[in-house]
Amino acid sequence: MTNIERHTYDVVVIGAGGAGLRAAIEARLAGKKTAIISKSLFGKAHTVMAEGGAAAAMGNVNSKDNANVHFCDTMRGGKFLNNFRMAELHAQESPARIWELETYGALFDRTKDGKISQRNFGGHEYPRLAHVGDRTGLELIRTLQQKIVSLQQEDNEEFGDYEARLRVFDECTITEVFLDGGKVSGCFGYIRESGEFVVFEAPAIVLATGGVGKSYKVTSNSWEYTGDGHALALRAGATLINMEFLQFHPTGMVWPPSVKGILVTESVRGDGGVLRNSEDKRFMFDYVPDVFRQQYAETEEEADRWYDDQENNRRPPELLPRDEVARAINAEIKAGRGTASGGVYLDVSTRMPAEVIKRKLPSMYHQFKELADVDITKQPMEVGPTCHYIMGGVEVDPDTTAACVPGLFAAGEVSGGMHGSNRLGGNSLSDLLVFGKRAGEYASAHASATKRVTVADSAVAAAAETALAPLERGESCENPYRLQQELQQVMGDLVGLIRTRTELEGSLTRLAGLKERIAKVGVTGGRRYNPGWHLALDLRNMLVVSEATARAALEREESRGGHTRDDFPAMRPEWRCINLVCTLADQSIGLTRKPVPAMRPELLRLFKRAELTKYLTEEELAEFDAIAGQGSEN
Amino acid sequence: MGTDRHFRVWRGNEAGGELKDYQVEVNEGEVALDVLHRIQATEEPDLAVRWNCKAGKCGSCSCEINGKPRLACMTRMSTFEETETVTVTPIRTFPIVRDLVTDVSFNYAKALAMPAFKPPGELAPGEYRMQQVDIERSQEFRKCIECFLCQTICHVIRDHEENKEAFSGPRLFIRAAELDMHPLDARSDREEFAQAAQGLGLCNITKCCTEVCPEHIKITDNAIIAMKERVVDERFDPLVRLGRKIFRRDRRQPASTK
Ligand SMILES: Cc1cc2nc3c(=O)[nH]c(=O)nc-3n(C[C@H](O)[C@H](O)[C@H](O)COP(=O)(O)OP(=O)(O)OC[C@H]3O[C@@H](n4cnc5c(N)ncnc54)[C@H](O)[C@@H]3O)c2cc1C
Ligand code: SF4
Ligand code: SF4
Ligand code: FES
Numbered sequence: 073m074t075n076i077e078r079h080t081y082d083v084v085v086i087g088a089g090g091a092g093l094r095a096a097i098e099a100r101l102a103g104k105k106t107a108i109i110s111k112s113l114f115g116k117a118h119t120v121m122a123e124g125g126a127a128a129a130m131g132n133v134n135s136k137d138n139a140n141v142h143f144c145d146t147m148r149g150g151k152f153l154n155n156f157r158m159a160e161l162h163a164q165e166s167p168a169r170i171w172e173l174e175t176y177g178a179l180f181d182r183t184k185d186g187k188i189s190q191r192n193f194g195g196h197e198y199p200r201l202a203h204v205g206d207r208t209g210l211e212l213i214r215t216l217q218q219k220i221v222s223l224q225q226e227d228n229e230e231f232g233d234y235e236a237r238l239r240v241f242d243e244c245t246i247t248e249v250f251l252d253g254g255k256v257s258g259c260f261g262y263i264r265e266s267g268e269f270v271v272f273e274a275p276a277i278v279l280a281t282g283g284v285g286k287s288y289k290v291t292s293n294s295w296e297y298t299g300d301g302h303a304l305a306l307r308a309g310a311t312l313i314n315m316e317f318l319q320f321h322p323t324g325m326v327w328p329p330s331v332k333g334i335l336v337t338e339s340v341r342g343d344g345g346v347l348r349n350s351e352d353k354r355f356m357f358d359y360v361p362d363v364f365r366q367q368y369a370e371t372e373e374e375a376d377r378w379y380d381d382q383e384n385n386r387r388p389p390e391l392l393p394r395d396e397v398a399r400a401i402n403a404e405i406k407a408g409r410g411t412a413s414g415g416v417y418l419d420v421s422t423r424m425p426a427e428v429i430k431r432k433l434p435s436m437y438h439q440f441k442e443l444a445d446v447d448i449t450k451q452p453m454e455v456g457p458t459c460h461y462i463m464g465g466v467e468v469d470p471d472t473t474a475a476c477v478p479g480l481f482a483a484g485e486v487s488g489g490m491h492g493s494n495r496l497g498g499n500s501l502s503d504l505l506v507f508g509k510r511a512g513e514y515a516s517a518h519a520s521a522t523k524r525v526t527v528a529d530s531a532v533a534a535a536a537e538t539a540l541a542p543l544e545r546g547e548s549c550e551n552p553y554r555l556q557q558e559l560q561q562v563m564g565d566l567v568g569l570i571r572t573r574t575e576l577e578g579s580l581t582r583l584a585g586l587k588e589r590i591a592k593v594g595v596t597g598g599r600r601y602n603p604g605w606h607l608a609l610d611l612r613n614m615l616v617v618s619e620a621t622a623r624a625a626l627e628r629e630e631s632r633g634g635h636t637r638d639d640f641p642a643m644r645p646e647w648r649c650i651n652l653v654c655t656l657a658d659q660s661i662g663l664t665r666k667p668v669p670a671m672r673p674e675l676l677r678l679f680k681r682a683e684l685t686k687y688l689t690e691e692e693l694a695e696f697d698a699i700a701g702q703g704s705e706n
Numbered sequence: 707m708g709t710d711r712h713f714r715v716w717r718g719n720e721a722g723g724e725l726k727d728y729q730v731e732v733n734e735g736e737v738a739l740d741v742l743h744r745i746q747a748t749e750e751p752d753l754a755v756r757w758n759c760k761a762g763k764c765g766s767c768s769c770e771i772n773g774k775p776r777l778a779c780m781t782r783m784s785t786f787e788e789t790e791t792v793t794v795t796p797i798r799t800f801p802i803v804r805d806l807v808t809d810v811s812f813n814y815a816k817a818l819a820m821p822a823f824k825p826p827g828e829l830a831p832g833e834y835r836m837q838q839v840d841i842e843r844s845q846e847f848r849k850c851i852e853c854f855l856c857q858t859i860c861h862v863i864r865d866h867e868e869n870k871e872a873f874s875g876p877r878l879f880i881r882a883a884e885l886d887m888h889p890l891d892a893r894s895d896r897e898e899f900a901q902a903a904q905g906l907g908l909c910n911i912t913k914c915c916t917e918v919c920p921e922h923i924k925i926t927d928n929a930i931i932a933m934k935e936r937v938v939d940e941r942f943d944p945l946v947r948l949g950r951k952i953f954r955r956d957r958r959q960p961a962s963t964k
Pocket of ligand 4: 756757758759760761762763764765766767768777778779780
């Protein structure tokens with residue numbers, strides 16, 4: 073035990089994506105001694121892959137845009153299940169968070185008058201996404217990374233040590249969060265390079281670990297997305313909400329098989345790309361649901377006019393929220409109108425000149441050319457749904473991002489509530505900045521108010537034993553790669569885009585079987601940079617998070633956003649008021665129901681009554697009428 | 707459907723290692739990284755290799771394939787003959803950790819020494835105005851995914867360990883150029899810094915870095931040569947130095963147009 077490295081910090085941020093880095097910057101600016109921990113190298117977190125942009129109602133392209141409009145779009149996108157307060161804060165604060173990035177050195181694409189340019193995206197009423205071509209995530213993470221460097225340089229000038237107040241521990245994986253008297257006291261992990269263990273003592277921990285997509289075979293997510301933060305939170309006694317809501321992005325690559333799932337950015341559609349089936353029909357016009365009927369074009373002519381004149385035309389149906397488009401594509405494929413490789417066509421080649429495509433979508437051009445031998449300026453792309461994003465996550469206080477365990481905070485994809493049942497494109501990058509900053513701020517405040525914490529040796533010994541177990545079991549036991557494939561199979565087949573009771577029940581049985589086998593996972597090799605060992609430790613997280621999704625999906629008997637039940641195809645207003653809350657007890661997921669916080673009257677009044685009737689229950693509508701006043705026309 | 711291919715992969719650590727032979731199935735459309743993953747899943751669970759995005763966006767999977775620095779996730783197997791042996795080794799310029807994983811901390815240390823963007827004091831957040839043409843060159847450099855392939859290929863440090871102290875490498879030269887050409891960066895000593903502290907003078911413009919860059923950044927023409935020429939201009943002409951801020955925009959034209 074003596075050779076375990078120990079560190080003491082005020083704030084430990086687990087995760088070096090957009091949310092984690094923004095939280096760390098804030099904590100350091102608050103004067104806190106801060107550690108940033110990540111599984112990958114610094115600058116490689118998932119955020120780097122985001123393409124389309126970051127949503128913020130700056131009104132640079134259409135001056136009618138403002139925070140209220142953004143708020144309404146976000147609530148609509150999430151089918152009114154969002155935590156309204158998070159959606160409100162997000163809409164209000166995202167412009168400031170984007171502008172701040174310019175002061176760190178970011179270079180977004182510009183409008184003619186020199187402001188930050190904004191692009192259209194599904195579900196956003198006005199052009200709203202700040203972007204850099206189709207590599208916005210790279211700009212975001214690099215900018216934050218460079219801001220961290222600049223803060224380290226300031227510290228070096230002041231203390232002669234770059235790492236005096238802000239240190240990055242990259243390629244370090246956290247496997248346990250410790251509590252002392254019910255409050256956070258630190259965490260435990262291993263250093264990938266050496267395989268040695270490390271302990272952080274800290275009164276405040278920010279989870280910014282991203283998502284869970286690696287539990288699916290067809291996914292846009294990387295090996296890092298094993299739901300670690302979700303699982304750490306559960307094991308520490310915190311709660312998860314909305315875990316049944318997973319976003320299947322409508323457009324992932326489908327060919328060649330080895331790249332199946334890799335993302336094709338929504339900007340392709342935002343900039344004019346259209347979806348066609350194998351009969352060359354632009355099919356999205358057939359899939360506009362009633363709730364969205366008024367906002368979307370009914371003819372191809374109107375849809376095409378919209379790109380140039382948004383005042384007098386309605387949007388093309390290709391820009392419906394992602395869940396709608398994904399289901400439509402799925403239905404076309406199931407009806408036999410898909411391509412030979414099981415997708416549909418996404419075409420820009422007939423819509424824009426080649427130079428424009430190369431300028432606006434450089435990395436898509438690159439990606440298809442190099443990975444699929446497809447020239448998107450000449451041919452259509454083939455696309456299909458891919459597991460992309462989890463709306464569900466740690467249940468947090470909307471203003472402070474605090475979980476129910478004192479000292480534990482969560483921001484970014486790992487947190488839940490902000491996006492309701494479906495996230496709009498571009499709302500994640502802005503979410504990372506808004507709530508990353510808040511997490512850093514409130515974690516710092518918590519650290520200031522807390523006395524020194526300590527981690528008991530016995531807790532460290534137990535964590536080390538758990539981490540070493542797969543190595544000690546050795547090769548004769550279950551192979552981690554095989555277990556991961558089986559888990560992905562179960563989730564893809566039985567807890568996918570379209571769900572039914574029998575399949576979900578089947579998934580729980582299969583997951584129970586996997587649970588026993590994962591407890592016996594064994595690996596060969598040593599402790600130094602051993603991916604088999606790392607995966608073996610990730611598996612238990614993937615498992616518990618998958619179980620949360622399957623259980624919540626079975627419980628919710630309706631279809632809404634990222635949760636579609638074939639046996640309950642309609643959205644049901646009584647379910648809109650219910651959040652399913654997951655807890656962990658005896659290594660099993662328990663569910664409880666909790667009311668969704670009710671919107672404040674002035675926010676509710678931003679919507680037209682006609683629209684609300686599609687979402688709210690009779691009683692809620694009666695209340696709305698009462699507050700709106702008799703005879704209100706609204 | 708798959709074909710059976712011969713792979714040789716370097717296995718070992720800083721103390722030494724060897725090329726190991728593998729006969730692996732390769733399917734249509736696959737890239738080198740897929741094959742490494744297959745070896746991991748079926749034969750060598752502890753084979754160490756970095757990756758994240760599998761789409762050329764994160765710069766994690768850098769290695770040398772048949773001696774050429776490349777991204778494993780963007781190296782299509784169809785670019786090799788079916789009978790050709792494919793040899794995968796770690797990038798050579800940096801110390802080995804294990805198998806295909808190297809210690810790239812050199813690059814982060816150099817980045818830490820590079821003075822950060824200095825915001826213009828007079829502008830509040832939200833007041834920044836820049837024309838698209840004026841930021842395009844800097845944006846080109848900001849496409850960098852930090853794969854460090856350019857750093858690996860550069861002979862100044864690839865063949866001369868002793869130069870590492872004085873030389874930051876092409877990745878950091880484009881960072882210096884990016885900030886130099888940023889319309890609102892408040893510092894005006896980027897070129898001098900590149901010359902004095904980053905070892906720009908050691909570069910003899912072989913253009914190898916430009917050739918390997920997966921983002922097709924014109925590192926040599928648009929950053930290195932541009933910076934070198936300006937350093938020379940300014941050394942000999944104090945007026946140029948005085949006029950810097952005023953003429954910034956002209957200076958952002960590429961030194962050479964190709
Ligand atoms: C291909 C793609 C394109 C996208 N495009 C867009 C877009 O255009 N607009 C948009 O708004 N959103 C987009 N998204 C979604 C968005 O990018 C992500 O939701 C967001 O980046 C998540 O950021 P994060 O900070 O929460 O986590 P991440 O950036 O994923 O970072 C997670 C961090 O946590 C670390 N970590 C995880 N577990 C542990 C552990 N156990 N120990 C230590 N560290 C750990 C990881 O190493 C990593 O550093 C896209 C997503 C993908 C995959
Ligand atoms: S051009 Fe200069 S920096 Fe680039 S590889 Fe050659 S010597 Fe190195
Ligand atoms: S400049 Fe090009 S080769 Fe060098 S690190 Fe960046 S992306 Fe890689
Ligand atoms: S895995 Fe991201 S560049 Fe290869």
